Amino acid sequence: MPDPNENALRAATIAVLVENEPGILARVVGLFSGRGYNIESLTVASVDAERRLSRITIVTTGTEMVIEQIKAQLDRLVPVHKVSDLTLEGPHLVRELALIKVIGTGDDRVEALRLADAFRARVVDATTESFVFEMTGNADKIDAFCALMQPIGLAEVSRTGAVAIARGGRTLAR
Amino acid sequence: MSAATQHADPAALTMSGAEVVLRALKEQGVEVIFGYPGGAVLPIYDAIFQQNAIRHILVRHEQAAVHAAEGYARSTGKVGCVLVTSGPGATNAVTGLVDALMDSIPVVCLTGQVPTHLIGNDAFQEADTTGITRPATKHNYLVKKSSDLARVVHEAFRVARTGRPGPVVIDLPKDILINKAPYTEAPPEDQPHRSYRPQTEPDMGQIRKAVALLKAAKRPVIYSGGGVINAGPHASELLRQFVHMTGFPCTNTLMGLGAFPASDPMFLGMLGMHGTYEANLAMHGCDVMLNIGARFDDRVTGKLSHFSPDSKKIHADIDPSSINKNVKVEVPIVGDAGRVLAALIAAWKDDATQPDKEALAGWWRQIDGWRAKDCLRYTQKGSIIKPQHAVKRLYEITRELGRETFITTEVGQHQMWAAQYFGFEKPNRWMTSGGLGTMGYGLPAAMGVQIAHPDALVIDIAGEASILMNIQEMGTLAQYRLPVKVFILNNEYMGMVRQWQELLHGGRYSESYSAALPDFVKLAESFHAVGLRATSADDLDRVIREMIAVDKPVIADIAVDQKENCFPMIPSGAAHNEMILGPDQEGNAALVTDEGKVLV
Numbered sequence: 149m150p151d152p153n154e155n156a157l158r159a160a161t162i163a164v165l166v167e168n169e170p171g172i173l174a175r176v177v178g179l180f181s182g183r184g185y186n187i188e189s190l191t192v193a194s195v196d197a198e199r200r201l202s203r204i205t206i207v208t209t210g211t212e213m214v215i216e217q218i219k220a221q222l223d224r225l226v227p228v229h230k231v232s233d234l235t236l237e238g239p240h241l242v243r244e245l246a247l248i249k250v251i252g253t254g255d256d257r258v259e260a261l262r263l264a265d266a267f268r269a270r271v272v273d274a275t276t277e278s279f280v281f282e283m284t285g286n287a288d289k290i291d292a293f294c295a296l297m298q299p300i301g302l303a304e305v306s307r308t309g310a311v312a313i314a315r316g317g318r319t320l321a322r
Numbered sequence: 323m324s325a326a327t328q329h330a331d332p333a334a335l336t337m338s339g340a341e342v343v344l345r346a347l348k349e350q351g352v353e354v355i356f357g358y359p360g361g362a363v364l365p366i367y368d369a370i371f372q373q374n375a376i377r378h379i380l381v382r383h384e385q386a387a388v389h390a391a392e393g394y395a396r397s398t399g400k401v402g403c404v405l406v407t408s409g410p411g412a413t414n415a416v417t418g419l420v421d422a423l424m425d426s427i428p429v430v431c432l433t434g435q436v437p438t439h440l441i442g443n444d445a446f447q448e449a450d451t452t453g454i455t456r457p458a459t460k461h462n463y464l465v466k467k468s469s470d471l472a473r474v475v476h477e478a479f480r481v482a483r484t485g486r487p488g489p490v491v492i493d494l495p496k497d498i499l500i501n502k503a504p505y506t507e508a509p510p511e512d513q514p515h516r517s518y519r520p521q522t523e524p525d526m527g528q529i530r531k532a533v534a535l536l537k538a539a540k541r542p543v544i545y546s547g548g549g550v551i552n553a554g555p556h557a558s559e560l561l562r563q564f565v566h567m568t569g570f571p572c573t574n575t576l577m578g579l580g581a582f583p584a585s586d587p588m589f590l591g592m593l594g595m596h597g598t599y600e601a602n603l604a605m606h607g608c609d610v611m612l613n614i615g616a617r618f619d620d621r622v623t624g625k626l627s628h629f630s631p632d633s634k635k636i637h638a639d640i641d642p643s644s645i646n647k648n649v650k651v652e653v654p655i656v657g658d659a660g661r662v663l664a665a666l667i668a669a670w671k672d673d674a675t676q677p678d679k680e681a682l683a684g685w686w687r688q689i690d691g692w693r694a695k696d697c698l699r700y701t702q703k704g705s706i707i708k709p710q711h712a713v714k715r716l717y718e719i720t721r722e723l724g725r726e727t728f729i730t731t732e733v734g735q736h737q738m739w740a741a742q743y744f745g746f747e748k749p750n751r752w753m754t755s756g757g758l759g760t761m762g763y764g765l766p767a768a769m770g771v772q773i774a775h776p777d778a779l780v781i782d783i784a785g786e787a788s789i790l791m792n793i794q795e796m797g798t799l800a801q802y803r804l805p806v807k808v809f810i811l812n813n814e815y816m817g818m819v820r821q822w823q824e825l826l827h828g829g830r831y832s833e834s835y836s837a838a839l840p841d842f843v844k845l846a847e848s849f850h851a852v853g854l855r856a857t858s859a860d861d862l863d864r865v866i867r868e869m870i871a872v873d874k875p876v877i878a879d880i881a882v883d884q885k886e887n888c889f890p891m892i893p894s895g896a897a898h899n900e901m902i903l904g905p906d907q908e909g910n911a912a913l914v915t916d917e918g919k920v921l922v
Contacts, residue, residue: 154650167517170464175456182457213646220643226461226481229517 159188160215161207161234161242161312165320167227168194168202175225176204185218186210189244189287189309201229203320205311207287232320239315245308246290247272248281252301259300267293278303286310335502339471340365342503343432343494346475348375349508352403354394354773355379356387360407361447362434365499379773379802382794384411386766388418388489389792392427393770396753397728399554401482402770404431409447412454412493417760419458419489424757425577426552428487430478431459437497438466451493460488465495468503476508477515485520486641487552520640524657524665532612532636532653533669539610540681541688542570545593545622548577548756549615549640549659551749557660558582558749561614564667569682571689573601575616576741577756584745590689591698594622595892596738599697599901600689602890605630606898607688613637615659618648619757620921628897638662697890697903698742705858709736709811709882712862713743713783716809719866726778727751728771732764732788735817735888740783762791765808769795772804779807779870786812786879787836796849799875807869808877810842813884821887826894826919846877857881894921 166172173192180187188207195203208218215233223231234240248269250260253276260279264271269283283293287310294305314320337345343366347355356379359367370378381387384406391402406415412433422429433455436445452464461481463474471494478490536542544565550557558581565572565588572582573590582589591598593605602624605611611633616622618637623629629649637645638655645654655662702711713736720727729744730753731737737754746752753771755763764782772780782789789810799806811817819834843853852872856865862880869878891902895918 171452171456174453178456213650217643217647220641220645224486224641224643226518 154213155211157209157211158215159207159209159235160218161205161240161310162219162222163232163234163312163320164204164206164222164228165230166202166204166225167229168200169227172202172227173204175227176206176222179221179225180208180218183217183221185214191309191311205309207310230320232314234312234314237314238318240312241315242286242310242312243284244287244290244310245282245284246294247306248283248294248297248302249278249304250281250297250301251278251303253277256300260297263293263296269293335504337503337505338365338369339468339494339499339501339503340369342471342505343475343499344369344373344376345505346472346508347403350476350479351400352376355403355405356381356390356394356770357405358382358384358387358407358411360411360434362408362436362496363405363411363432363494363499365496366405366432366434366494378405379769380798381766381769382797383792384414385417385762386769386792386795386798388415388422388429388431389760389763389766390770390773391429391431392418392422392425392763393730393753393767394774395427395429395770396551396767397750397771398774399750401428401430401479404429406431406433407447408434408436408451409449411447412449412451412491416454416458417758419455419491421755421758421760421763422489423458423460425755426487426548427489428482429489430482431489431491433491433493434499435464435493435495438495439497441495451491455491458489459491460486462491462493464493465498468498468501471498471503472506476506479508480515481518485518485522486644521642521656522640522658522661524638524655524662526665526669528653528655529662529665529669530673532638532655533666533673534675535610535634535636535653536568536570536612536670537673537675537677539570540678541607541609541685542568542612542682543590543604543608543610544568544570544572544612544614545575545605545616546572546578546581546614546659547575547616549638550578550581550663551615553615553658553660555749557658557663560660560663560667562586564663564670567667567670568677570612571604571686573597573604575619575622575756576754578616579741579752580746580749583747585747592741594619595624596742596888596890598742599695599890599903600692602892602898602901603692604689608633611635613639613651614662615639617644620648623648624892624900625895625897630898695903702859705860707856707859707862707880707882709739709813709886710743711859712809712811712880712882713739715862716781716783716866717744719863719870720779720781723779723870725870726775728753728768728775728778728780730754730764730767730771730780730782732782732784732791733759733761734785734788734819735813735821735886736783736785736788736811738818738888739811744783761788765789765792765795765806766798768806768808769798769804772806773802780805781807781809784808784810785817786810786814786839786842787816790840793845796846796851796875796877800850804875805873806875808875809869810877810879811882812839812842812879813882813886814839815884817886818888824887826914842877842879846875849875851875851877854878855881894918
């Protein structure tokens with residue numbers, strides 16, 4: 149039976165627990181480029197030194213069939229311990245960290261600080277003509293902040309991409 | 323802590339890394355390595371020289387080493403083993419690795435590497451082998467510590483052999499091979515790997531769902547692929563049992579030929595682009611489809627949106643990523659094909675529902691109607707040898723002689739004719755490059771088969787274009803006295819290319835003529851083999867019999883009809899019920915849309 153929704157796109161935040169070994173990131177990235185999957189963001193860091201585990205968070209979009217493929221393809225990589233579709237599995241937190249440089253003088257500086265306060269962005273560096281703000285939040289919040297800063301001197305942005313974790317007692321234990 | 327570190331007491335280290343590698347290979351049951359030496363792997367070659375347990379077969383090109391290991395693996399069910407040097411040795415092996423990846427063939431390929439302190443320096447014969455082979459393998463390793471060596475070799479064999487089998491590369495820097503290294507034995511089979519745990523046992527709930535669907539089917543079909551072959555001969559035996567128990571028709575993919583006996587009346591022949599009319603129409607018209615160990619490849623499905631539109635589909639595969647990749651199915655089952663079949667047989671017996679015998683009888687009547695089209699019919703008259711006739715006679719004569727026979731092929735029209743006209747009764751007798759479609763596969767694969775089965779009759783059914791892609795391996799046949807028979811269907815064209823140009827590109831035969839061919843008889847003789855030639859239909863049987871009788875490698879150059887095309891055919895972008903049955907229907911190809919033309 150043709151499913152009317154089968155071509156509908158959805159976003160997925162996927163957490164992957166992997167061996168912390170050389171080449172693992174290349175395997176994951178190569179999988180996405182080789183099979184033509186979309187990556188919106190990808191973050192990786194070691195999370196358990198003793199058990200040599202790293203955690204990768206991938207944000208992607210695709211049809212349900214493609215997302216299922218992505219998960220199955222990730223899961224069959226030899227150094228992958230666990231693949232979890234946080235979007236599908238229930239409430240979860242997504243955070244991103246951004247460092248945002250704003251250059252300006254006079255009233256623009258005052259306005260920048262006021263907006264930063266409203267968005268709970270912290271000043272982590274300041275000179276007479278620049279600020280660097282640090283903020284965390286979901287991607288939409290950072291996007292909104294950057295958009296507001298645009299006319300008052302947004303100069304440079306560095307973002308981590310999303311990290312995510314399930315709410316409540318659920319874990320990604322292998 | 324791993325066993326490797328426990329043994330790392332330097333005083334206990336008596337073996338070089340190369341010796342550790344060989345000992346690990348021996349423990350893994352390796353009897354033969356196909357390889358080619360070079361600077362970076364000299365320590366392993368030195369260790370090979372000083373032992374007798376493992377035999378080394380010197381190929382003439384590294385691609386052939388991998389295909390030979392594939393032939394060895396496919397005909398025995400064991401892991402094939404390859405040894406090549408760094409840089410060009412490794413890059414030459416890449417085609418073979420991708421071939422093994424696409425066809426799920428277990429191969430472990432050891433590649434030499436420059437010493438660890440030179441990695442990244444663009445040293446002589448350095449290549450980023452793990453980088454290059456990452457998408458060409460199931461998994462790969464770069465060994466940077468002597469203490470990892472034995473563990474990695476053992477793990478590589480486990481990864482290659484288990485789950486969905488595939489090629490694994492171990493990149494070995496020269497200093498790691500020379501330095502002393504600790505040896506550790508392979509962990510017990512039941513000790514789980516840290517992260518790699520393929521699911522082999524099917525979920526019984528899914529099995530019961532599948533059986534319920536199958537029992538209620540009115541027009542069922544069983545479609546099996548290479549997964550059944552990979553699951554071992556027992557799985558093929560179970561497939562036969564299940565088909566007979568259910569009374570359902572059975573078709574095999576190109577990779578799955580031999581899993582179900584070709585002579586069995588319940589066999590519909592191969593399906594897909596050059597499959598039989600009855601197999602493809604049964605797939606198109608069925609109401610329940612059971613796919614075991616096949617992957618809904620585009621060569622099988624034709625136009626996806628029109629593929630088997632009215633059926634409920636059950637798909638059993640050991641690789642979860644194969645399920646719902648191309649075709650959405652109602653009942654997915656993850657597991658080893660043999661275990662799935664055993665579970666299906668048990669559940670079929672347990673389920674008291676009676677299948678709809680009347681509907682099934684009607685379905686068989688319909689199938690017999692399609693069979694009556696006799697879609698593989700051809701006419702051999704006059705002296706020009708029809709290629710189909712050449713394969714058919716080869717089949718009939720080998721059958722009459724009753725010798726254990728293994729067939730390999732190259733890629734193209736001859737490959738499809740071999741699949742259509744050579745009947746396989748048992749698994750592991752048919753070696754062909756299905757997924758990657760690698761011209762030059764057949765001769766080296768036949769070498770590997772002959773090494774594993776010294777007394778068997780091993781025939782590479784070839785085309786005159788493909789065979790030239792690895793013709794240098796005639797030297798290997800001579801060196802090891804391997805009596806492989808190369809049966810060339812010589813139509814002086816890259817026949818499948820010419821066929822597509824005829825059907826889709828207005829007969830403009832751009833670069834598909836095999837110009838300046840060698841004299842294959844003299845070529846055979848120059849490689850210490852026997853050369854034979856058949857130019858007329860009257861010569862054919864004599865040449866086939868002589869080829870088989872000679873206890874030496876033979877090239878039999880069979881001059882066949884240059885214009886013959888391979889039918890039946892589902893044109894690209896068409897559905898199963900839009901098959902072209904023969905040349906009189908070639909006009910149908912004009913219906914191929916641009917959308918179809920972009921497909922390969």
